[in-house]
Amino acid sequence: MxxxxxxxxxxxxxxxxxxxxxxxxxxxxxxxxxxxxxxxxxxxxxxxxxxxxxxxxxxxxxxxxxTDDLRKPGVFRTVTFPGSIQVKIVFPFDPAIGAETFHVELSSNQSHESPAHAAGVTEEVFVLNGPLDVLQNGEWVSLEAGEGLRFPADVPHGYRAGAGGATFLNMHHYMQPTALASVG
Amino acid sequence: MxxxxxxxxxxxxxxxxxxxxxxxxxxxxxxxxxxxxxxxxxxxxxxxxxxxxxxxxxxxxxxxxxTDDLRKPGVFRTVTFPGSIQVKIVFPFDPAIGAETFHVELSSNQSHESPAHAAGVTEEVFVLNGPLDVLQNGEWVSLEAGEGLRFPADVPHGYRAGAGGATFLNMHHYMQPTALASVG
DNA sequence: ATCATATGTGCGTTATAACGTACAAGGCAA
DNA sequence: TTGCCTTGTACGTTATAACGCACATATGAT
Missing domain, CATH: 1.10.260.40 (lambda repressor-like DNA-binding domains)
Structure with a gap:
């Protein structure tokens, strides 16, 4: 057996x-x-x-x-994006697990809006340095350092730092379109 | 009962x-x-x-x-092993994305060993307060705060804090729920 | 040392998980 | 209608999960 x-x-x-x-x-x-x-x-x-x-x-x-029976390699890399906000890749996208993690840093009072991603994307935010305001479904949620928020990312959303700036981890989870859609 | x-x-x-x-x-x-x-x-x-x-x-x-008690966004549930490591649930397991995130705190010089999980689990570690030593396949890797490590969890692994203790995020990624469509 | 308490393992019994088969109800074809 | 196949459920048997108790070692105290 x-x-x-x-x-x-x-x-x-x-x-x-x-x-x-x-x-x-x-x-x-x-x-x-x-x-x-x-x-x-x-x-x-x-x-x-x-x-x-x-x-x-x-x-x-x-x-x-x-659990489970799939195996994966995985090496840690860090890449810095040029642009308005500072984004580092903490964990690159892995198709097998369908996830990637970014390290985002907002300077004082800086905000960043995101249009809706494709359906099936779940975002997670873990605040390293706060407070951080997260816009989700037209509603601003305030998170302190150490708090986390998980929400579907197929709606417009955004992030806004306070006077002291903010740092947070941002995980993107991509769901397989086939699976378990009607469960839960 | x-x-x-x-x-x-x-x-x-x-x-x-x-x-x-x-x-x-x-x-x-x-x-x-x-x-x-x-x-x-x-x-x-x-x-x-x-x-x-x-x-x-x-x-x-x-x-x-x-298990019903999951699905509370942004809520920490603390699970403390007496005299041992402190683990908080940051993001509970969600079958749709196959991932869960823990917040782990090790006190000074404390270590925690894990035998191999079953294959199929990918672990990610993001160090909040370091340094943290991660044992992966008999090899200790030292991580500073802000660094991350991704590795398959089907090998024996463990965590060890320095004199100042350590805090880190621990993400578990399970295999994607791929295959309901392909069974038909 | 002996006694006492606590550790984990082995044994015999009971409860029940899991199996294979048989059965009743619901299509679909001719 | 009569087959014929499929659905899910009920029955009887076997395998084993779970129990309580007893045992062998271990740690601690007197």
């Missing part, structure tokens, strides 16, 4: 927590025997059990599951 | 694909009886079974699991 291509990260998570099997058993309601078997791959838990564990640890379920 | 607030989205995914239970059974290697039971909540599948289904559909495993 190739079902062993799943790697559950329970062992890692528990190691990070420093808790014993008994503690985790008490915390999650899953017997420590089962927890041990899961950790050493002798048992494939049901999602109900996994869910109990995730709830006990208060981690998202995805934190326990090692 | 109401610990089952999990909603499996298999029904939605299959509806989106337009495939019958028999076709899916043939495609995934899971009996259509079981698939039916899973869809109407009469059975809690093991992750091995869920994995077969995910592979058959070629969607990330998380696309089949509705």
């Amino acid at each position: 190739e079902s062993d291509e799943i790697t559950l990260k329970l062992k890692d998570v528990r190691a990070a927590s420093g808790l014993s099997l008994s503690k985790v058993a008490d915390l999650t309601g899953v017997s420590k025997a089962m927890l041990g078997q899961i950790e050493r791959g002798e048992s494939s838990p049901t999602i109900a059990t996994l869910w109990k564990i995730a709830k006990g640890f208060q981690v998202p379920l995805s934190a326990l599951i090692g | 109401e610990s089952d607030e999990i909603t499996l989205k298999l029904k939605d995914v299959r509806a989106a694909s337009g495939l019958s239970l028999s076709k899916v059974a043939d495609l995934t290697g899971v009996s259509k009886a079981m698939l039916g039971q899973i869809e109407r909540g009469e059975s809690s599948p093991t992750i091995a079974t869920l994995w077969k289904i995910a592979k058959g559909f070629q969607v990330p495993l998380s696309a089949l699991i509705g």
